[in-house]
Amino acid sequence: MGSLSSTLLWLLICATIIDAQLTPNFYARTCPTLQSIVRDTMAQAVAKEPRMGASMLRLFFHDCFVNGCDASVLLEDTPSFKGEKNAYANQNSLRGFKLMDIIKKNVEAKCKSTVSCSDILALAARDGVVLLGGPKWTVSLGRKDSRTASFEAANVNLPPPTANLATLISLFAAKNLTARDMTALSGAHTIGMARCSTYRSHIYNEANNINAAFATTKMATCPSIGGDDNLAPLDTSTPNHFDNGYFRNLMAKQGLLHSDQELFNGGSQDAWVRLYARSNYALSKDFVVAMLKMGSISPLTGFSGEIRRHCRFVN
Numbered sequence: 001m002g003s004l005s006s007t008l009l010w011l012l013i014c015a016t017i018i019d020a021q022l023t024p025n026f027y028a029r030t031c032p033t034l035q036s037i038v039r040d041t042m043a044q045a046v047a048k049e050p051r052m053g054a055s056m057l058r059l060f061f062h063d064c065f066v067n068g069c070d071a072s073v074l075l076e077d078t079p080s081f082k083g084e085k086n087a088y089a090n091q092n093s094l095r096g097f098k099l100m101d102i103i104k105k106n107v108e109a110k111c112k113s114t115v116s117c118s119d120i121l122a123l124a125a126r127d128g129v130v131l132l133g134g135p136k137w138t139v140s141l142g143r144k145d146s147r148t149a150s151f152e153a154a155n156v157n158l159p160p161p162t163a164n165l166a167t168l169i170s171l172f173a174a175k176n177l178t179a180r181d182m183t184a185l186s187g188a189h190t191i192g193m194a195r196c197s198t199y200r201s202h203i204y205n206e207a208n209n210i211n212a213a214f215a216t217t218k219m220a221t222c223p224s225i226g227g228d229d230n231l232a233p234l235d236t237s238t239p240n241h242f243d244n245g246y247f248r249n250l251m252a253k254q255g256l257l258h259s260d261q262e263l264f265n266g267g268s269q270d271a272w273v274r275l276y277a278r279s280n281y282a283l284s285k286d287f288v289v290a291m292l293k294m295g296s297i298s299p300l301t302g303f304s305g306e307i308r309r310h311c312r313f314v315n
């Protein structure tokens with residue numbers, strides 16, 4: 001090959017790397033066993049504690065919504081920045097950090113300094129959903145890890161359970177996700193738990209917008225004073241199974257969080273809630289589309305970011 005054409009070829013290769021889009025085959029050569037390592041470790045963890053599937057899904061959401069899916073949520077505080085772990089929506093509730101360490105260690109043992117923590121988290125979130133009976137999808141890969149994190153951005157970008165529908169829609173719109181994406185993604189609340197402090201005011205102070213018997217049942221484990229950390233399932237009927245029960249609950253005014261019930265309260269999302277309550281198929285389809293969009297929020301690719309050796313610390 002002539003030197004001109006080989007120079008052009010190199011330019012093309014470099015441009016491709018710099019401009020890299022996420023792709024399912026990103027580690028096909030460099031770490032062919034990646035997906036089975038993550039899946040096996042997730043399967044063990046979920047067998048021991050089903051909630052872990054939910055916790056990894058939420059961890060991924062809280063990563064992606066704060067400066068993109070870059071594993072910033074996993075970083076410990078350092079002298080140069082305050083991390084995201086103690087932001088309002090994360091402190092005392094975000095889980096899965098130890099499991100991330102275990103998965104990362106297992107991946108490192110086979111593929112040293114090759115796979116980013118952000119990609120591992122994207123796979124773990126998908127596997128958590130699948131292991132709890134939810135839809136399966138192909139995860140696009142090639143994210144790098146950030147060298148910093150933002151306490152301030154976490155406090156601004158993550159939706160609080162007190163949010164009304166307009167606020168929820170605008171927080172998702174800020175990430176280029178539609179209201180319909182937001183409603184489908186909220187289907188994640190078909191699994192996992194919430195602390196009393198996040199739903200107390202909904203069960204005590206919103207009699208007009210909650211099923212009375214449901215509210216009374218919830219009061220038994222969430223007193224009006226104290227018991228802040230007492231847990232209740234976000235989906236009363238099947239908290240360890242990914243299905244559309246969450247949407248049927250909303251139609252029966254049995255949303256646990258104020259923000260949940262906002263999706264079915266005479267507003268623009270009622271029609272989607274009805275659809276998802278009726279059709280598991282429609283929910284699965286829209287949930288997957290929205291997860292792929294959420295998973296590609298502002299990824300660091302090519303030469304930006306790094307492959308962290310340990311997910312809690314920059315290299």
Ligand code: HEM
Pocket residue numbers: 051054055056057058061092093095159160161162163168182185186188189191192193194195198234257259
């Ligand atoms: C629409 C706005 C949302 C709000 C206001 C919200 C709020 C919350 C709150 C307050 C909790 C309980 C946290 C605690 O106990 O302190 C929670 C749990 C959870 N959230 Fe959301 N969330 C939203 C959207 C999402 C999305 C988009 C996903 C994922 C795609 C998600 C996945 C989860 C999961 C799986 C849990 C249970 C976690 C566990 O058991 O460890 N949430 N959410």
Ligand SMILES: *[C@@H]1O[C@H](CO)[C@@H](O)[C@H](O)[C@H]1NC(C)=O
Pocket residue numbers: 174175176297298
């Ligand atoms: C949303 O889309 C706009 C326009 O394409 C783009 O400039 C912006 O970076 C996107 N934001 C996110 C968080 O992806």
